Structures are given as structure tokens and as C-alpha cells.
Amino acid sequence: MFILGLTGGIGSGKSAASNIFKALGVAVVDADVVAREVVMPSSASGALSQIAAHFGQHILLPDGQLNRAKLREKVFADVTEKQWLNNLLHPLIRQSLLSQLQACKGEYAILEAPLLIENDLLSYIDKLVIVDVPEDVQLKRAMARDNNSKAQIESIMAAQVSRAQRLKLADYVLDNSADVNALAQQVKDLHQVILSQA
Ligand SMILES: CC(C)(COP(=O)(O)OP(=O)(O)OC[C@H]1O[C@@H](n2cnc3c(N)ncnc32)[C@H](O)[C@@H]1O)[C@@H](O)C(=O)NCCC(=O)NCCS
Numbered sequence: 001m002f003i004l005g006l007t008g009g010i011g012s013g014k015s016a017a018s019n020i021f022k023a024l025g026v027a028v029v030d031a032d033v034v035a036r037e038v039v040m041p042s043s044a045s046g047a048l049s050q051i052a053a054h055f056g057q058h059i060l061l062p063d064g065q066l067n068r069a070k071l072r073e074k075v076f077a078d079v080t081e082k083q084w085l086n087n088l089l090h091p092l093i094r095q096s097l098l099s100q101l102q103a104c105k106g107e108y109a110i111l112e113a114p115l116l117i118e119n120d121l122l123s124y125i126d127k128l129v130i131v132d133v134p135e136d137v138q139l140k141r142a143m144a145r146d147n148n149s150k151a152q153i154e155s156i157m158a159a160q161v162s163r164a165q166r167l168k169l170a171d172y173v174l175d176n177s178a179d180v181n182a183l184a185q186q187v188k189d190l191h192q193v194i195l196s197q198a
């Protein structure tokens with residue numbers, strides 16, 4: 001199966017783009033969704049208990065779910081803690097992504113991952129598309145969506161590859177600096193290009 005990798009920085013519009021691909025009937029496997037699944041209390045991975053053992057029980061909400069806001073504060077303020085969490089979760093995320101991709105049907109499938117480059121997933125994809133906006137737009141949209149501080153979004157951006165590094169690896173670029181209609185038109189055009197290759 002032909003796999004199109006889709007990535008971009010925080011707030012660039014990956015979900016906006018992948019929703020348009022989904023509407024065109026393309027199967028999308030989303031690393032953010034898998035990242036949430038592997039830390040569910042019911043997950044067989046045991047990752048949540050390891051996180052609670054490492055950070056303390058206060059990292060859990062009263063209902064036993066992960067307190068994501070608290071973990072976000074901790075890991076993006078401390079490189080060592082972020083590395084610890086990445087080391088625990090990234091292999092689990094990768095394993096689940098690969099098995100979901102294998103089960104995909106259709107002419108091609110999309111692997112959507114914010115850390116596709118950082119997490120060494122390039123070897124699993126055939127072509128790479130980047131959703132691109134200038135950094136100030138990324139910051140503005142991510143702050144508006146998540147109700148996060150400027151400093152927090154900036155620290156997440158600093159933990160990701162730079163816009164220039166990302167663009168250097170791109171086979172295709174979706175420019176999302178205008179409105180969602182403009183993005184949709186580019187996605188439809190790219191869909192035709194990929195169908196002719198897949
Ligand atoms: C720290 C956590 C709990 C914060 O959760 P929260 O709900 O606030 O954010 P969410 O998961 O929606 O992530 C928001 C965005 O932050 C960025 N981001 C998340 N984790 C990381 C990371 N380890 N390094 C760099 N950027 C990251 C991505 O652009 C992501 O889309 C969560 O991000 C997490 O578990 N991160 C580690 C797993 C991971 O790497 N996930 C992202 C790629 S699969």
C-alpha cells in the first residue's frame with residue numbers, strides 16, 4: 001500500500017488537511033489519536049501506570065485518566081522528562097501506527113504525525129506532504145485553539161524540527177496560510193497526483 005506521510009508543526013493545520021482527505025475517502029492513521037490510546041487506563045501497554053510511577057499519582061485525574069495539562073507542563077519545561085516520556089511512548093505509538101496502516105484499505109493511506117520526522121517514521125512512507133504556515137500563524141492558531149500561553153506553544157515549537165528542516169524534506173507542500181477553502185483546493189489537487197502514482 002502506498003503511504004503518504006502528512007506532518008507539520010503544532011497548529012499548522014494537519015487535522016484540517018487530513019479531514020479533507022478523509023472526506024475524499026482516504027484512510028488516515030493519526031499519531032495524535034494513537035498517542036492518546038496508549039495512555040488510556042484500559043490500554044494493555046501499561047504506559048499509564050509507568051507514567052504514574054515516574055511522576056507520582058498526582059499526574060492522574062480523580063477518575064484515573066491522565067492529567068494531560070499537568071504532564072504537558074512538566075515535559076515541555078524539562079528536556080530530561082520529555083525524553084523519558086518520548087522513550088516510553090514513541091515505540092508504543094510506532095507499533096500501533098504500523099499495524100493500523102497494514103489494515104488500511106483503498107488506493108493509498110495517510111500517516112498523520114506531528115513528529116513524523118523527529119520520530120524517524122520517514123522509512124515507512126512513500127512520499128511526504130508538509131502542511132505549512134509561517135511560525136507567527138502557527139503560534140496564533142495554536143494559542144487560540146488550546147487556550148495555551150505563548151510561552152508554552154513556543155516551547156513545544158522548540159521541541160519540533162524547524163520549518164526550514166521540514167520543508168527541505170517535503171515532496172509536496174500544502175500552504176495553509178489562507179482560508180480552509182484554499183487548503184481544500186490544494187488537497188483535492190494533491191489527491192489526484194497521488195492517485196496517479198499509488
Ligand atoms: C504531553 C502530553 C500529555 C500533552 O497532551 P496535550 O493534550 O496537552 O497535547 P496533545 O497530545 O494534543 O499534543 C499537542 C501537540 O503538541 C505537540 N507534541 C506533543 N508531544 C510532543 C513531543 N513529545 N515533542 C514535540 N511536540 C509534541 C504536537 O504537535 C501535538 O500535536 C502529550 O502531548 C503526550 O503524551 N506527548 C508525548 C507523546 C507524543 O510525542 N505525542 C505527539 C506525537 S505522536
Ligand SMILES: Nc1ncnc2c1ncn2[C@@H]1O[C@H](COP(=O)(O)OP(=O)(O)OP(=O)(O)O)[C@@H](O)[C@H]1O
Pocket residue numbers: 008009010011012013014015016017032114141142144145176177178179180183
Ligand atoms: N486555513 C485556516 N484558517 C484559519 N484557521 C485555521 C486554518 N486551518 C486550521 N485552522 C485552525 O487552526 C487551529 C490548528 O489547526 P489544526 O488543529 O488542524 O492543526 P494541527 O496541525 O492538527 O495541530 P496539532 O499539531 O496541535 O495537532 C485549529 O483551531 C483550526 O481550526
